[in-house]
Amino acid sequence: MRVKILIVEDEPKTGEYLRQGLSEAGYVADLVPHGTDGLHMALHGAYDLVILDVMLPGLNGWQVLQSLRERGLQMPVLFLTARDQVEDRVKGLELGADDYLVKPFSFAELLARVRIILRRSPAGNESTMLRVADLELDLRRRRVSRNGKRVDLTAKEFGLLELLMRRHGEVLPRS
Ligand code: CA
Numbered sequence: 481m482r483v484k485i486l487i488v489e490d491e492p493k494t495g496e497y498l499r500q501g502l503s504e505a506g507y508v509a510d511l512v513p514h515g516t517d518g519l520h521m522a523l524h525g526a527y528d529l530v531i532l533d534v535m536l537p538g539l540n541g542w543q544v545l546q547s548l549r550e551r552g553l554q555m556p557v558l559f560l561t562a563r564d565q566v567e568d569r570v571k572g573l574e575l576g577a578d579d580y581l582v583k584p585f586s587f588a589e590l591l592a593r594v595r596i597i598l599r600r601s602p603a604g605n606e607s608t609m610l611r612v613a614d615l616e617l618d619l620r621r622r623r624v625s626r627n628g629k630r631v632d633l634t635a636k637e638f639g640l641l642e643l644l645m646r647r648h649g650e651v652l653p654r655s
Contacts, residue, residue: 483598484508486527488518488544489560490536494583498531501587502594515539519547522555529598531590532577533560534568542575549576552612552648556597560585610645617645 485502489495490513502509510525512518516538522530530548534541545557559572559580572580578597581590610617614627622638624631633641644652 482506482508483528484526485510485529485531485594486518486522486525487511487531488515488522488536488541489513489531489533491533494533494560497587498590501591505591507594513537515541515544519544522548523551523553527555529594530555530557531560531594532557534572535562542571545572545575545577549611550613552610552645554609554611558590558593558597610642612645612648615645617642 483506485507487495487498487502487509489498489511492513495511495513499509499511510521510527512521513536515536518530518532518536519539521527522544530544532541532544536544539547541559545559548555548557556578557576559569559577560583561568561572561580562583569580579593581593610619616625617638618624619642624633624638624641
């Protein structure tokens with residue numbers, strides 16, 4: 481199956497340049513120029529990676545990333561930022577971005593970053609970490625934390641929480 485990448489970028493030239501370059505590199509690349517539409521596509525399009533501009537109409541890149549993480553989606557996110565400011569980068573990384581690139585960047589550099597990110601996260605995060613809002617469940621280490629604080633659970637409670645987090649947003653029978 482081919483790797484699917486979503487590009488959320490409102491500057492037509494940059495967006496088209498990325499879309500074309502990534503397509504030529506063998507990826508399925510979709511381009512959307514609006515934050516809110518971008519969030520919608522990222523939620524429903526089963527993307528392997530999202531490339532997010534920070535300054536966007538509708539929701540900005542940070543808000544898009546935050547909404548994705550709050551809904552438990554852990555696909556890697558690469559930020560594009562026009563402003564080379566430390567606080568921007570820190571903010572993006574704190575919100576759960578995997579990497580960032582400062583504009584202007586060369587396509588070769590972007591492609592290299594994309595390959596590294598995809599290599600280190602072949603859905604790896606998704607299969608071992610579940611996140612819903614401030615709740616985090618580490619399947620590999622059998623640990624739960626809320627807002628960064630460890631929560632002790634019995635095996636049964638852990639299993640139940642895992643089920644609820646995996647089915648986040650659904651109504652489940654009591655059993
Ligand atoms: Ca922009």
